Amino acid sequence: xxxxxxxxxxxxxxxxxxxxxxxxxxxxxxxxxxxxxxxxxxxxxxxxxxxxxxxxxxxxxxxxxxxxxxxxxxxxxxxxxxxxxxxxxxxxxxxxxxxxxxxxxxxxxxxxxxxxxxxxxxxxxxxxxxxxxxxxxxxxxxxxxxxxxxxxxxxxxxxxxxxxxxxxxxxxxxxxxxxxxxxxxxxxxxxxxxxxxxx
Numbered sequence: 001x002x003x004x005x006x007x008x009x010x011x012x013x014x015x016x017x018x019x020x021x022x023x024x025x026x027x028x029x030x031x032x033x034x035x036x037x038x039x040x041x042x043x044x045x046x047x048x049x050x051x052x053x054x055x056x057x058x059x060x061x062x063x064x065x066x067x068x069x070x071x072x073x074x075x076x077x078x079x080x081x082x083x084x085x086x087x088x089x090x091x092x093x094x095x096x097x098x099x100x101x102x103x104x105x106x107x108x109x110x111x112x113x114x115x116x117x118x119x120x121x122x123x124x125x126x127x128x129x130x131x132x133x134x135x136x137x138x139x140x141x142x143x144x145x146x147x148x149x150x151x152x153x154x155x156x157x158x159x160x161x162x163x164x165x166x167x168x169x170x171x172x173x174x175x176x177x178x179x180x181x182x183x184x185x186x187x188x189x190x191x192x193x194x195x196x197x198x199x
Contacts (some may be wrong), residue, residue, distance in 0.1 A: 010057060014039045014064025014101065017070065022072045029082045031072070036065045036086025041093040058101050059108045062087050066112030076113045077122035083109055084130025084149065085137075092138055106133055106152030110168065114160050117166040121167040124153035125176065132177045147182045 014036075022028060023037030040061045044054060062083060069079045087105035091097045106127040113123035131149035135142040150172035157164040172181055 008058070010043060011067070013065035014043070014061040015068035016132050018065045018068030019071055019119055022069070022074065028074060029079070032065075032079050033086040033089065035068070036062070036083050037090035037093065039065065040087055040090030041154035044091060044094045044096050051149040054096055055100055055104045058087065058091060059094075060062035060105045062105050063092075063112045066109060066116065070116050076116055076118045077126060080109050080113065080123040080126025081130035082116060084127045085134040086136035088131060088134035088137065088145075090139075092140075095137070097140065099144065100184045102145055102148040103152035103155065106131065106149040110153045110156035111159065114156070114164070115176070120153075120157060120160065120164055121171045124150070124157070124168040125171040127153055128172050128181060132179050146176065149183045150183055173198065 017039040018032065018035040021031045021038075025031035025099060027167050036113070040058065040088045043057050043061050065083050065086070066076055066079075069083065070076050086103055087108075088097060088102060091101045091105075100138050109127045110124050128149045131148045132142055134140070135145035153168050153172055154165060159166040169183075173183060
């Protein structure tokens with residue numbers, strides 16, 4: 001019972017924070033990234049506990065963000081990329097940018113969009129695009145991060161049904177934004193930094 005209450009509180013806080021970030025924002029995409037990033041970083045700051053708890057907090061925060069975006073009238077499929085970028089940045093700020101948090105974030109985006117009646121294929125592609133952009137910005141291994149996001153999107157689609165899996169697989173398989181997405185089991189390890197080029 002306490003876990004369910006905490007879950008609702010995390011989702012409600014994330015929703016409220018994203019709504020607050022978006023009210024009057026000129027740059028909606030940037031406001032979504034900042035709102036999700038800040039909310040997730042604050043949520044995870046005190047949670048250096050078990051990986052399962054962290055995964056749950058990531059899922060709940062991203063789900064709340066999806067609902068917050070919808071509440072202010074932004075198309076959630078359009079915001080999937082920004083939500084994903086914010087989730088990865090926020091988790092990295094507190095040292096929790098693992099492939100498992102990428103998987104969980106993408107899954108939460110897809111599941112949240114489905115719950116709101118949106119296009120999960122469009123959301124899944126946006127989540128992978130957001131993972132790619134965040135990985136490039138943060139110096140993470142881009143192909144590995146994109147593949148983790150695709151795996152998370154497919155896992156979430158699997159909870160919805162066979163048609164959903166087929167729809168998501170179709171849009172996240174192949175090359176997205178110049179990055180080859182390889183589907184498979186995502187290991188539970190820290191997202192690797194890309195090697196820096198010598199100058």
